[in-house]
Amino acid sequence: MTIVKRNFETLVAAAFLLLAVIVFAYAEGSFRFFGPLRRVISPNGDQKNDIAYFCFDNPEQSAVSGSIYSLLGAHVADFGPEQRAASPCPAATFNTTNFMTWDGKAIGTTVRSGVYIYKVRAEETNFTGSILVVR
Template sequence: MNIMKRNLDMLAAAAMLVLGMAALALAQSGGFHFFGPLSRVLTPNSDGVNDYAIFCFDNPSDSEVSGKVYSLLGSLVAELGPRSGVASPPPGGAGAVACPGGFAPQYSFWDGKADGRAVSSGVYLYRIEAEGLSFKGTLLVVR
């Protein structure tokens, strides 16, 4: 029984050491964390619901963040531009953006347009990059 308790204590100490090292590595890497889009479906019809694709992230090092949206054929549709820090609400948006994480929301957004004109309904690809990391996914535009 004593040996079992000692082994459990050693295992707990090792787990704490590993967790501590992981936390230190995260802190040293800048800790950028991408939460993804609030919704993968855009319905840009100015009703205030899913008019924008809002990409939420935690950026404690205030690193440069850039994003791009592509068609399924690989053509560049929109550049979200380098953004860092807390962005303002989307133009004409309904106000505050509620990103996950319990901190001030940091985000980039896409309004469903290419060169100022509304894109067609369909599937689009996004890529967000920061701190040498790349996050990819799909969006559905429904008109």
């Protein structure tokens, strides 16, 4: 019985910790990163999935920057916020017009097919994930 009680208490503590993290992440006025609009891009110039869009909410107008790395950790490209009237991020889903883009290129040349790591930095926080480039 004590093992079941201990496991239940651990589960409850973990649930409260998760809830605290979610509340902190969605605190009013703080930066929120929604991730890439699509995780697969095909930068072949056909205007279909050529660009990776990274959507975020930035009510405090904090400095935001992003980088792309190979799986081996080599720096591939940098990207920053876009200044456009129309956002590719669906307003019904994200309620934001803030986004950054990566065109699948490194120094003007399209990268090879493969998995790449993105790193977005804002408000002393790093957000990481992966993007698949298919050619």
